[in-house]
Structure formats: C-alpha cells, structure tokens
Amino acid sequence: MSTNEEHRTPVSLSNISENDPRMQPAAKNPDRVERWIALMFLAGFVGFAGFGWAYWVDAAPWILGSTVGFAFSLIGIGVVAWGKYLMPKGPFVEERHDMRSTDEERDALAAAIIQRGGGVIKRRPMLGALLGGGLGVFGIVALFPVLRSLGPLPGKTLTGTDWKKGSYLVLQDGRRVHVNDFKIAEAVTVFPEGFEETPNGQAVDQTIIIRLDTQDFTTKKGRETWGPAGYVAYSKLCSHLGCPVGLYEQQLQMLVCPCHQSMFDVTVGAQPNFGPAPRPLPQLPLFIDKEGYLRSQSDYLEPVGPGYWERS
Amino acid sequence: MSDVMTKRTAKAALGPYGRVGHVLNELDDRVGSAKARNLLDKIFPDHWSFMLGEIALYSFVIIMVTGTFLTLYYVPSQTVVTYRGSYAPLDGIKVSQAFASSVDLTFGVRGGLLMRQMHHWACDIFLGAMVVHMARVFFTGAFRKPRELNYTIGTTLLTLGIVNGFLGYSLPDDLVSGTGLRIAFSILESIPVVGTYLAFFIFGGNFPGTAVIPRFFILHVLLIPGIITAMVGAHLFLLVRQKHTQFPGPGRTEKNVVGTPMFPVFMGKTTGYLFIVTGVTALLGAFTQINPIWLFGPYDAAKISYAVQPDWYMGFLDGALRIAPSWQTNNFGHTIPWTVTFPALILPGIIFGIAYAWPSLERKFTGDYEMHNLLDRPSEVPVRTAAGAALLSFVVWLFIASSTDVIANFMHLSLNDVLWFMRVTTFIVPVVTYIVTLKICQEMRGADGSGRRKTPSLVTRTAEGEYLSTAAPYHEEMEHHEESAVPVPTFLVQHEVPLSNGVRTVERADVPNRRKAATPLSPAFESGDVLTEAPNHQEMGDYEDGSVLVPTFLVEEDLPDGGAVRTIER
Numbered sequence: 001m002s003t004n005e006e007h008r009t010p011v012s013l014s015n016i017s018e019n020d021p022r023m024q025p026a027a028k029n030p031d032r033v034e035r036w037i038a039l040m041f042l043a044g045f046v047g048f049a050g051f052g053w054a055y056w057v058d059a060a061p062w063i064l065g066s067t068v069g070f071a072f073s074l075i076g077i078g079v080v081a082w083g084k085y086l087m088p089k090g091p092f093v094e095e096r097h098d099m100r101s102t103d104e105e106r107d108a109l110a111a112a113i114i115q116r117g118g119g120v121i122k123r124r125p126m127l128g129a130l131l132g133g134g135l136g137v138f139g140i141v142a143l144f145p146v147l148r149s150l151g152p153l154p155g156k157t158l159t160g161t162d163w164k165k166g167s168y169l170v171l172q173d174g175r176r177v178h179v180n181d182f183k184i185a186e187a188v189t190v191f192p193e194g195f196e197e198t199p200n201g202q203a204v205d206q207t208i209i210i211r212l213d214t215q216d217f218t219t220k221k222g223r224e225t226w227g228p229a230g231y232v233a234y235s236k237l238c239s240h241l242g243c244p245v246g247l248y249e250q251q252l253q254m255l256v257c258p259c260h261q262s263m264f265d266v267t268v269g270a271q272p273n274f275g276p277a278p279r280p281l282p283q284l285p286l287f288i289d290k291e292g293y294l295r296s297q298s299d300y301l302e303p304v305g306p307g308y309w310e311r312s
Numbered sequence: 313m314s315d316v317m318t319k320r321t322a323k324a325a326l327g328p329y330g331r332v333g334h335v336l337n338e339l340d341d342r343v344g345s346a347k348a349r350n351l352l353d354k355i356f357p358d359h360w361s362f363m364l365g366e367i368a369l370y371s372f373v374i375i376m377v378t379g380t381f382l383t384l385y386y387v388p389s390q391t392v393v394t395y396r397g398s399y400a401p402l403d404g405i406k407v408s409q410a411f412a413s414s415v416d417l418t419f420g421v422r423g424g425l426l427m428r429q430m431h432h433w434a435c436d437i438f439l440g441a442m443v444v445h446m447a448r449v450f451f452t453g454a455f456r457k458p459r460e461l462n463y464t465i466g467t468t469l470l471t472l473g474i475v476n477g478f479l480g481y482s483l484p485d486d487l488v489s490g491t492g493l494r495i496a497f498s499i500l501e502s503i504p505v506v507g508t509y510l511a512f513f514i515f516g517g518n519f520p521g522t523a524v525i526p527r528f529f530i531l532h533v534l535l536i537p538g539i540i541t542a543m544v545g546a547h548l549f550l551l552v553r554q555k556h557t558q559f560p561g562p563g564r565t566e567k568n569v570v571g572t573p574m575f576p577v578f579m580g581k582t583t584g585y586l587f588i589v590t591g592v593t594a595l596l597g598a599f600t601q602i603n604p605i606w607l608f609g610p611y612d613a614a615k616i617s618y619a620v621q622p623d624w625y626m627g628f629l630d631g632a633l634r635i636a637p638s639w640q641t642n643n644f645g646h647t648i649p650w651t652v653t654f655p656a657l658i659l660p661g662i663i664f665g666i667a668y669a670w671p672s673l674e675r676k677f678t679g680d681y682e683m684h685n686l687l688d689r690p691s692e693v694p695v696r697t698a699a700g701a702a703l704l705s706f707v708v709w710l711f712i713a714s715s716t717d718v719i720a721n722f723m724h725l726s727l728n729d730v731l732w733f734m735r736v737t738t739f740i741v742p743v744v745t746y747i748v749t750l751k752i753c754q755e756m757r758g759a760d761g762s763g764r765r766k767t768p769s770l771v772t773r774t775a776e777g778e779y780l781s782t783a784a785p786y787h788e789e790m791e792h793h794e795e796s797a798v799p800v801p802t803f804l805v806q807h808e809v810p811l812s813n814g815v816r817t818v819e820r821a822d823v824p825n826r827r828k829a830a831t832p833l834s835p836a837f838e839s840g841d842v843l844t845e846a847p848n849h850q851e852m853g854d855y856e857d858g859s860v861l862v863p864t865f866l867v868e869e870d871l872p873d874g875g876a877v878r879t880i881e882r
Binding site: 204242 | 458505570584
C-alpha cells in the first residue's frame with residue numbers, strides 16, 4: 001500500500017495522534033484559504049454593520065435584506081470553508097452498533113410489561129374494566145362538545161339564499177338596477193336589496209346578470225318568463241368549488257370561472273360545456289316592475305354553489 | 313492569611329483546562345455531562361445530497377424566527393374596519409383587521425416587508441427541501457430497515473408542512489387567499505355524509521363566517537408548529553441514534569460509518585450552512601417579491617382575479633381539480649361531486665398512501681428484511697427508481713396542469729386543447745417515465761465504468777499545431793474502489809439478469825426472512841459448493857459481452873448453515 005493509500009484509510013478518532021496526516025487540514029495551502037476566509041468574515045462584519053445603519057436610517061427593504069443577506073451568506077461560506085479546508089480532513093471511521101438488544105434484555109422488557117403490568121390488571125380485572133370504560137366514555141362524550149360547539153349545524157342554510165319574491169336587484173353600492181341601465185352583451189354582479197345586513201349575503205346571494213337581447217329571452221323550456229327584456233340572471237357561485245364565476249366571454253356568450261376554467265353557456269341555462277363543473281348555474285327568475293326596475297320572481301329553485309351530500 | 317492565592321495559583325488550582333474545564337466539571341457533577349463526550353466524536357458521512365435535509369431544518373428555523381416577528385403585529389380577526397394605515401391606495405376601504413394588520417406590518421413596520429417575504433420564501437424553500445430530501449432518501453434506499461420509522465416521520469412532516477403552509481397563506485385575508493378558503497370550504501362540503509357538518513364546524517357556520525381566520529391562526533402558529541418541532545426532534549434523535557447512512561466507498565461497510573467528526577468539523581460546516589440558508593433567504597426576501605397582498609386587495613366574496621393559483625406545494629391538487637372530468641353521482645337523493653372528492657381528497661390520499669406504504673411494500677415484494685446502512689445507487693435498483701420517478705412525474709404533471717389557463721394564454725392555444733392534452737398526458741407521462749427510467753437504469757448497470765470516476769485525458773499540442781488527446785498518466789487517486797456491496801433484492805433484479813451469462817437464481821437455504829436472491833455465479837460455482845470467501849468484483853462482473861454487472865455478493869455470514877448453496881433451475 002502506498003502512503004497515499006494509507007492516508008485514505010479511515011481511522012478511528014480515539015487514540016489518533018496529533019501528527020497523523022488525517023488530522024491535517026485538507027487545504028494544500030492553508031494560509032491562503034485562511035486569508036480568503038478572513039476576507040469573508042470581514043465582509044460579513046461590514047454587512048452586519050451596514051444592516052444596523054440601514055435599519056437606523058429606515059432604508060428601503062431591499063437594502064435591509066441585501067446587507068443582512070450578503071453578510072450571512074459570506075460568513076456562512078467562510079465557516080463552511082473553515083470546516084472543510086482547515087479542520088482535520090480525515091477520513092475517520094466509527095463502528096456501528098446493533099440497535100438490537102440481547103435476548104435477555106428483550107425478554108426482561110417483555111416480562112416487565114406483560115407479567116408485572118399485566119399481572120396487576122389480571123388480579124383486579126373489575127378495576128381495570130371500570131377504569132378503561134370510564135375513560136372510554138369520557139373520550140367519546142368529549143368529542144361531542146368539542147366538535148359540536150365549533151359551529152352551527154348546516155340545517156337549511158345551504159338550500160336557500162336571501163332572494164325573495166319581489167327582491168330588487170341592486171349593485172354592490174346599493175343602487176337598484178333599471179331595465180335601461182345596460183346594453184346588450186353587458187354583464188354585472190347584483191345582490192338582493194338589503195344584502196349588507198345578512199351575515200353571508202355577499203358570499204351566498206351574489207348573482208350575475210347578463211343582457212342577451214332586448215326581447216324576453218328563454219334559456220330553457222319552462223323558463224319563458226325568467227328573462228324579461230333579455231336580462232338573464234345566474235348564481236355567481238361556481239357549481240364546481242364556489243369561486244365567483246366572474247368572467248363573461250361576450251363572443252362565446254359564456255361565463256368562465258377563473259379558478260378552474262369551467263365554462264357555462266348563458267344562452268341555454270348556464271349549462272357547463274367545458275371544465276370540471278358538474279352542474280349548470282342555477283338561474284334566478286326575474287321580472288320588470290311597473291317602474292322598470294328588475295326584481296326577482298322568487299328565490300333560486302335549487303341550492304346554489306358546489307355539490308354536497310344532502311343536496312338532492 | 314498565608315493562603316491568599318495569587319492569580320497564578322488560582323489558575324493552577326483550576327486544572328489543566330482552566331475556567332472552561334472548571335465549568336464543565338461543575339456541570340458534570342450535577343448531570344454527568346462528560347459521558348456525552350462521544351456525541352462530539354460522532355462521525356457524519358459526507359455527501360452533497362445529505363445536506364438537503366439540513367436546508368429543510370434551517371429554513372424551518374428561519375420560519376420560526378420570522379414568523380414570531382410577524383405575530384407581534386398581525387391581528388387574527390375578521391372584524392371589518394375602515395383602513396387608515398400606511399398604504400395610501402387602500403385608504404378608506406373597508407377591510408378585515410387581518411388584512412389591515414398584514415398590510416400595515418408590511419409597510420408600517422421597519423423591516424416588516426423583508427420579514428414577511430423571508431417568511432414566505434422560507435416556507436417555499438422548507439417544502440421544496442423536504443420534497444428533494446425525501447426523493448434522495450427514496451432513490452438511494454435510505455428508508456430501508458432500520459430507518460422505516462424515520463421515513464414515516466419525515467413523510468408526516470411533509471404533509472404537516474403542506475397543511476401549515478396553506479393555513480399560513482390564508483391568514484392575510486387577501487383576495488387570493490380568500491378564494492383559497494372558499495375552495496377549501498367546498499372541498500370539505502364534498503365529503504360524503506359528514507362533509508357539510510365538517511365544513512360548518514371548521515368555519516363556524518356557512519362560508520365565509522368570522523371564525524376561520526382566528527382558528528387557522530392558532531393552528532398555524534401554535535398547534536402544528538408544535539407538532540412539527542416535536543417530530544423534527546424525533547427525526548434528529550433517530551438519525552443520531554441509528555447513525556447516518558453512507559454511500560459505498562473506500563473502507564465503508566455496513567458496520568461502520570466513515571466521515572468527519574461532529575465536533576468541530578461537522579458542527580462548523582453545518583453552522584455555516586445555517587448562515588448560508590439564512591443569507592439566501594434574506595436575499596430572496598430583499599430582491600424578489602412574493603405574495604403582494606396589497607396588490608391583490610382585501611377579500612371580497614363576490615370578486616375574483618385572473619390566474620388564481622395556490623402556493624407551489626398545493627399546485628398538484630389545483631391541477632388535479634382542473635383536469636378532473638365533471639363527474640358527480642346523484643343516488644337516493646344524495647349528491648357526491650366526484651369531480652371534487654376524487655382529485656382533492658382521494659388522489660392525495662393515494663399518493664401519500666403509496667409514499668407511506670413503500671418501505672413495507674418493498675420489504676414484502678423483495679423479501680429483503682435485512683439491515684441496510686449502505687445506500688444504493690439509484691441505477692442499481694431499476695424498479696424502485698423507475699416507480700419513484702413515475703410517481704414524481706405524475707405529481708409534477710399535475711402541478712403543470714394547475715396553470716392550464718396561463719399556458720393557453722402564453723402559447724396562444726385553445727384552453728380546450730390544453731385541457732385535453734393535460735387530461736390525456738397525465739396518464740401517459742408516468743408510464744413513459746417508468747419505462748425510460750427503467751431502461752436507463754438497466755443500461756447504466758450494465759455499462760462498463762458506470763458510476764466510476766472518469767479518467768481524464770491529456771490534450772497536448774505539437775509544434776506543428778496538431779492536438780493530441782491521450783489518456784492521462786495513471787494516478788492512484790483515480791483508482792476505482794469497489795467495496796463489497798449489499799445483496800440486491802431478487803424482485804428488483806432477477807428479470808434483468810440474462811440466464812445465459814452463467815447467472816442462476818440461488819435459493820438461500822435457511823436464511824431467515826429472505827426467500828431468495830438472484831446472484832450471478834461464475835461457472836466455477838456448483839450446487840452444494842461452500843463459499844469461503846466473497847468473490848471479488850472482477851470475477852463477478854466481467855462477462856465476455858460485458859452486459860451484466862450486478863454488484864451482488866454471497867458472503868459467508870449470510871449463510872448460517874455453513875454456506876451451502878443450492879441452485880434451482882428456472
């Protein structure tokens with residue numbers, strides 16, 4: 001074996017002499033490495049001081065971050081280089097020890113648990129059963145108050161909205177929508193009047209109206225009266241995951257959900273024809289009152305928003 | 313009065329190690345700390361890939377420090393206030409306190425923007441480092457016995473990290489995070505039977521309610537970080553207790569560990585590494601904007617912005633939701649929106665289920681119940697490597713699918729075409745990845761000199777200007793050292809080993825917990841032979857056509873019955 005080979009043989013750290021080549025630094029020229037590291041530390045020192053100054057004068061965030069960032073990076077590189085080039089290069093070796101205990105130790109543990117522990121319970125089986133039963137009951141009943149008090153039961157919350165018979169359609173700022181307000185191919189988000197007062201009004205009641213024509217518009221059979229003067233109204237909650245279906249593609253006459261790109265054809269009852277949405281958007285039946293304001297004939301006839309177990 | 317001590321005598325009385333030694337002795341009197349000395353002598357093997365886990369650990373430290381800073385200013389409340397803070401464009405707008413305080417700690421607190429960006433960057437780095445670290449552990453077989461428990465802890469840390477990341481970016485209550493909460497609510501709703509109840513309990517009523525942000529806050533800053541910290545502690549404890557794995561190399565065996573000592577070398581390097589990770593995170597925080605909530609604006613349930621995407625580690629779920637077909641079932645008056653339930657809940661369950669189950673699956677299929685402290689080269693175990701690459705490519709493809717709209721816009725394609733392309737390729741890509749990876753591994757395993765250090769060539773220029781390339785003079789350090797490798801499990805190799813090369817399947821008699829192992833035998837070995845020494849690499853690997861190079865050895869101690877080998881015909 002050559003000397004070179006000898007130096008590559010790993011050696012145990014115990015009983016190694018200070019003069020062993022493996023205790024020497026890895027660098028060929030330690031003095032030069034030391035000078036570089038000193039330079040890094042000095043730059044880090046300056047960087048940290050610069051950070052202090054930057055903080056003091058309330059400098060821009062990028063100055064704060066770059067001073068402290070460069071300082072940490074340079075000092076870090078210096079410390080790593082110190083460890084890599086100037087400390088004992090090794091290689092050193094250490095024996096692994098089996099994780100496994102001896103058979104006697106294993107048996108002793110098993111005996112302690114099973115005989116000593118199990119014996120205690122076996123001698124007083126009734127106490128063990130009662131203790132276990134009692135704690136079990138606590139575990140089960142504790143679940144109820146802990147979970148149940150977190151929130152109300154869903155009940156009918158998900159099935160209806162705040163739209164009622166005769167609700168005025170209002171914009172987000174509360175203005176009522178008049179039949180002459182919008183031209184063909186315009187779309188706008190509306191709410192039932194008084195939506196600000198309801199806790200979840202903004203989220204649940206949001207409805208998008210699109211003017212498709214100047215004549216009454218029928219989107220589906222049985223909905224002949226729902227689209228007066230070409231205004232059709234759909235729930236703005238995507239039937240996929242409840243995102244607001246906020247994009248109206250005029251050319252295609254489609255509502256597009258920006259979250260997962262479901263598309264709904266507004267001319268045929270917001271039937272989904274692209275993407276993951278499984279159901280059409282519910283349509284709100286509208287009518288125009290004597291003063292020309294848009295109002296709802298009733299609430300939505302089906303639950304709005306994404307699907308869930310109780311939805312029929 | 314004669315025992316007045318001079319400074320010199322006082323110093324002498326402290327013993328050869330002076331004041332530090334004195335303090336150490338005092339401590340040892342009380343807790344026996346000197347017995348922990350062998351911790352300082354602990355040997356850590358050296359390889360660049362072993363520092364990936366360190367990146368995760370140190371970015372977690374940065375998350376904790378910067379996060380603590382943020383909690384000093386953040387108000388976890390959905391109470392609506394009129395914004396009158398330091399960011400003028402939002403002045404007078406009605407926003408939640410959570411949003412107002414998030415914007416104010418960004419612009420109104422010195423270093424606030426930097427801290428917030430560092431926190432977010434450190435989180436993205438944390439998750440990324442965990443994923444890459446996990447890939448290293450997987451592809452090198454570091455999860456094998458005795459380290460399955462630590463692998464399980466690590467996988468749990470990844471899931472907890474993903475969950476806590478989601479909770480964290482929901483807290484500012486900006487437009488994008490609010491949309492994320494809306495989606496989370498709908499995903500909960502999609503769970504059969506209990507979904508709506510679960511959603512209402514977690515959100516304290518119908519979406520959006522006013523409870524979710526305070527609740528997510530305490531989960532995000534206390535409960536989950538507490539669990540993560542405890543599990544990181546357990547992860548490191550097991551690492552130290554079981555000692556780190558190492559790649560095969562000079563002097564390295566299953567029964568030792570070769571490297572540098574904990575103190576001072578490893579400690580020095582790893583501390584430097586902490587500084588570097590901190591420095592890089594600070595530079596990212598300084599120069600690259602992340603999550604600019606003041607541009608997104610406050611959450612408004614009726615508003616939405618274009619190209620809504622979650623943080624990168626949630627991307628694969630978003631992608632799966634996008635490309636899922638629009639299926640739902642409606643039986644007996646009950647709706648199950650599979651288009652949501654499957655990609656958002658069942659699919660991640662399957663992906664993480666495979667990840668959790670892999671060590672026991674591999675044990676079961678290979679019959680390999682041995683201890684492994686030497687790592688595999690990924691190419692040595694083609695099936696595992698190919699399976700891991702396939703799963704990874706599947707998740708990466710789902711991640712790409714989360715930007716179908718951006719891809720369509722950027723490449724001027726129809727969204728419809730992009731969607732269908734992603735739907736189809738999501739199933740093709742993992743299969744192709746599997747086959748290609750398997751082939752590459754098999755080729756590499758057979759190729760002469762794969763995994764060896766390249767020999768440099770010497771390029772010389774003659775007087776006439778001609779360049780000549782010759783092999784560099786032989787240098788001892790270039791020599792390839794091959795140590796006795798570990799037996800490769802049958803399942804993973806047998807069908808790639810051609811029988812014509814004198815390779816037979818050997819049933820190892822009476823070896824507990826190992827059914828059989830494919831072992832190349834030189835024709836000299838016959839049934840019933842007693843192997844007294846391990847054949848060396850040259851004898852084993854160099855077949856005439858050079859096609860097989862299986863680093864598999866029969867070692868005497870593996871055969872308790874004295875080493876009798878019975879060959880069976882296949």
